[in-house]
Amino acid sequence: MVLSFFRKSPRGLEHAVSRAVGMLGDARHSFDLATLAFLTDTSAAAVDADIRATDERMNRTEIELRSELVVHISVQGTMDIGSVLGLILLINKIERIGDQAKNVLDLAEAGAGLANQPDSEALLAERAEISALFGEVADLMVEHDDGRFEALNQRCEQLQASHQAKIIGYLHSEEPGRAVVPRAIYYRYLNRIVANLVGIVRAASEPVALEPSSSVSDLDE
């Protein structure tokens, strides 16, 4: 270990970013499994252990990353304070996505899943679209690109607007609660997941936002 002192390796923050990207990969894994259990015949019990183990790993990584960031500031001084603040914010958001995936699993385990519905194909397509967003966010965490971020932000805003419209629709629906409540709750989670994905890229690029985002309330987070 002492000899490793003299070996060259990535800078502290690069290492932290790569670990945060790994954490986002875990969050995507949880999301994929939980939504699969909610939208298809996949047994919720079969994915439960995997999702909970992934969640524990994410929580552990979050604690380790916070510790690494404290070490970074202690050793390097406050030059990187903006990036460190951004990383603390974004790992918090990734951890929340993991929790929201777990919430979707809880919904499936409660027997409120949406398997074999008339719109199953559309629901799965939407799930795939959000899953792909995780990859794009990971890319933008490593290499920020204003153009790509703007495009991603616009798509996410459209997705969120569509989720919100659906939620409002379900709230005013004449259909029985058994049919609309799981959908309303599911879309609420999707809405938060998408908001957190955008928040991750924003935290990486501008840790101290000058204008607070109006789309995410304290209660929602």
Add this chain to the structure above:
Amino acid sequence: MPTAVRAALVGALIYLFLVGVSSLEQGIKVMGQDTQEQLFSNVSNPIAGLCIGVLGTVLVQSSSASTSVIVGLVAAGAIDIDMAVPMIMGANIGTTVTNTLVSLGSARRSDEFRRAFATATVHDFFNVFAVAILLPIELLTGVLSNAAGWLSESLVGASGSEWKSPFKEWVKTPVGWIEDLESAIGLSGTALGVVMVATGLVLIIVSLGLITKNMRKLIADRVERSMNSVLSKGSGSIAMLLGMVITMLVQSSSITTSILIPMSAAGVLSIRNAYPVTLGANVGTTITALLAALASSSPDALTVALVHTLFNLSGIVILYVPRFVRGAPIYCAEWLARLAATRPVWAVAYVMGAFIMLPLVGFGLAR
């Protein structure tokens, strides 16, 4: 600044540091025997020497600088090894003030402060305990100076002789320039000696400060990575080695130990993990005095530098290796930190008392 340029700059600064030590030695020699005796007669008492070591180090905030000056004084023959050993031990105590001052930064947040202050003062308690045990033994038996003398003799020759230090040869010319320049403005005798000593002191303090600053930048990423390793899986001995390597490279134990304070305050580093890093820093910082001894042709200078190393190694053997005493400095530091966290004024009183008042009173009474 590119890494290669910074590394070259550090090389040049080390050279400047050696010029400073040599200038100090030459200045003392120029002062003459009478002035030397007048200046240093007050530190013949070991307790007075110990107190001067503490005060001098607190003043310059660097044991590397103060021990290098002590080595320079021994090299010039201004003080002997017996006088220098307590001063070296005092320097070891004095250097701990820096991280204690850093810990005061979190005095408004009780829990953070308790953790930070405990980590800072564990260094103080270790050094005080080590001095309390080893100074009387040294005064009674001379065990440290004898062992260091034997090592020094094996390496460069017996006390009283002269050895041909290549470093001394390399710095001879610029020291000659300093002497010529100061003679050219009309200085001679004691005045010339005083100005040469002052020049040496400035060069030592400035060059050490710049070495530390540049080395810190050069190795910051590696230090960060290693600290993370220590936090995740490091054992005590690994942590100690790491503390030693970092301190040897940055030439400052204060940097190493001060890095630990915010980590402890934030709760990511426990006092038990920080303690061995601190002990490693204690050993690592002795490299500077050894380096300073290379700028001299006196084996006694090397002996004193080796006493510094042996003192810190012995402290670890006595106070860290046996498990039943390992917790003693930690226990005392935690007790003091609990007290200080309830009323931060105790922390200020401790710093003022232990590092300024007590050494001043001790010096006043013992000289």
